[in-house]
Amino acid sequence: MARVVGGIGTSHVPTIGVAYDRGKQDDPAWKPLFDGYRPVARWLAEKKPDVLVFFYNDHATSFFFDFYPTFAIGVSPSFAIADEGAGPRNLPPLKGHSELAIHITESLVNDEFDMTVFQDRPLDHGCNSPLSLMWPHDPDWPGAIVPIAINVLQFPLPTARRCFKLGQAVRRAVDSFPDDISVAFVGTGGLSHQVHGERTGFNDTDWDMRFLELIEKDPAQLCEMRHADYIRRGGAEGLEEIMWLAMRGALAPKITKVHQNYYLPFTTAMTVAVFEEQEAGTPPAAGRNAEAVS
Amino acid sequence: MARVVGGIGTSHVPTIGVAYDRGKQDDPAWKPLFDGYRPVARWLAEKKPDVLVFFYNDHATSFFFDFYPTFAIGVSPSFAIADEGAGPRNLPPLKGHSELAIHITESLVNDEFDMTVFQDRPLDHGCNSPLSLMWPHDPDWPGAIVPIAINVLQFPLPTARRCFKLGQAVRRAVDSFPDDISVAFVGTGGLSHQVHGERTGFNDTDWDMRFLELIEKDPAQLCEMRHADYIRRGGAEGLEEIMWLAMRGALAPKITKVHQNYYLPFTTAMTVAVFEEQEAGTPPAAGRNAEAVS
């Protein structure tokens, strides 16, 4: 049976990857960011998950609006690094885990989640920017990922509650996977930022701190919030935070935050946090179609 | 408020369209089929629905397995006729109804259906083969369609129950559409047939008759059936019948069959049936996330 080692919430700002590739680890403008990822890398090195289940979004890179999914899961054995206009980053292709991804898909669809299934689509900074800071990859990545894409670009988006329920359903699937592997869940995006319109540059550190508290201790409150509330509190693109709820839904009701870093240098509140379950192995919900948070 | 005029269940065998295009209306091999569609055409001419909400499947024509949705809805103002290898049929492009399709999508996604949304994708025989027999189209179609594609090609498929629930949710959306338009629901596919493997050519008229009875009077029994049951009873591709359940879910609990035709000349039991609601305007389920059939 698959074991769960914990969860990670992280921003996925593309400039993180660019700064990493340019070797800015000790540049004063970037050091507070990179230093904040070192404990995450150590945690992963220690816990050694075989697979990261990655809740992320594509940024009109591999998915276009002529065919746009609410939830999509990648089942390929390997995923290329996307070229987002300036050439692909110099990273090895990401390894997929077909068997686990297919098992999760079968479980989700039978559990009334209407997944789109993708193969052979490159993954963009939504996946690769934080990953490069957390997981060593020379000459290759230490494990595989199962990418699960969430629509945060074209309204209607899935509700916050639906994202949480997706996480719960993914956890049920992982718990029923027969092989003895270990898994961590990663939710990406946010925190507060807006990068379109005259409101570009909006941030709210008070909201960011509140969000970080709620995601750990009271995700039910976050499930109640509407998209307009997220946009008001955290900026239009800060709404990506709903992807953290999928990660949260996959974890036990009680979790402990073992690390957090917050740095707001430019337009996005760059954050990373690591969570462990207080009672290992507690399933997040009793049964199928259970309510999001009791 | 949108009004519902009834529902149609119909096979979508490609040869129907080919025979139509070749003018085989009076050919003894085809006459029993074409004669069976005349009452359907009359019913549509009388009820004059502005929009047909069309539950169909694509046959690896416009959708490929590198990106395969469980449920997809088309929101374009127009859809081309697909070229399935022998050139597109000589039919005018299908008109979409963007406003209704977008309203349905917003309602479905907020109702926890994880739709994929498509634009600019040609529609194949899953849509156009029965449509050409039912709706006059010279010089143009008398109304618009909202195409809703259901995965019946790549397992895992949505369960029979999930298809029924999709229909119920689409009905809730139609009932809340503010404009005064009239709508019919169309479910396509089946009945019994298998067109792959050594079991190709399988049919079962007893099962077809039972299915036609249950779809009208006791869809709950059909919702209980697993995919393997459908394959055993109606053939591997007969499993398409689950698309009739979406149409059925969109109709009131009590319906009356006002027409039926059944003809099994070659590999597929070609069927068309027309249903009217016994109590017009009865919503199919009390609220959101209601159970499929009580």
Next chain:
Amino acid sequence: MNVQLQGIEAIDGTYPFDLRVSVRTMRINKFLWSMTTKPENRPQFLADPEGCFERAGLTEQERDLIRKRDWQGMIHYGVNFFVMEKIARLDGIPNAVIYAGMRAESLEDFLKTRNVPEAR
């Protein structure tokens, strides 16, 4: 195991196209799909199939299945039926020939099993 397909192994001559098959056969299915559904690719496929096989990196087994239009072999290998039938469309071969091929019967024998063989 997908619970919705429990018991399927007891149904002979039936090959559910699931994600395990789809991932394994993505290359040949994608090849056929892009050669048959994209009108711009059809002429080169019909004129130079071997060159197209080579550029797509198909295995010798995959090439041979396509060369021979081995319908039964393709289904056993995991080619999706709806992808497969589109090559037949390009060749002008009716589906009845594919159906007979999948059953390993002559067309004539297959037609005898139908109620109205003319309605094809």
Next chain:
Amino acid sequence: MNVQLQGIEAIDGTYPFDLRVSVRTMRINKFLWSMTTKPENRPQFLADPEGCFERAGLTEQERDLIRKRDWQGMIHYGVNFFVMEKIARLDGIPNAVIYAGMRAESLEDFLKTRNVPEAR
């Protein structure tokens, strides 16, 4: 009206990219997407933008928004931000320039509003 977006009109300077916008702006978004994310299309777009506009049948207004790299105008028109920023990538223009443009500010003024302007 999407109930999840109720109240959004009270938030200034914010343009939700919903299906009504997406259907209306499909042509320009698809054009930019295919010219910027498909490496094989980039050289012709950079070498002959006017020819590409013509072949894609863009309106004069759409062409002008792209010619001028009018970031604020594109957002008002309904170009998706993530589609738009990829032309900037081709031009080697950093996102900070787009951000300033959408706010109708100079880059210098925009940078003053940031905590660590160097971290861009």
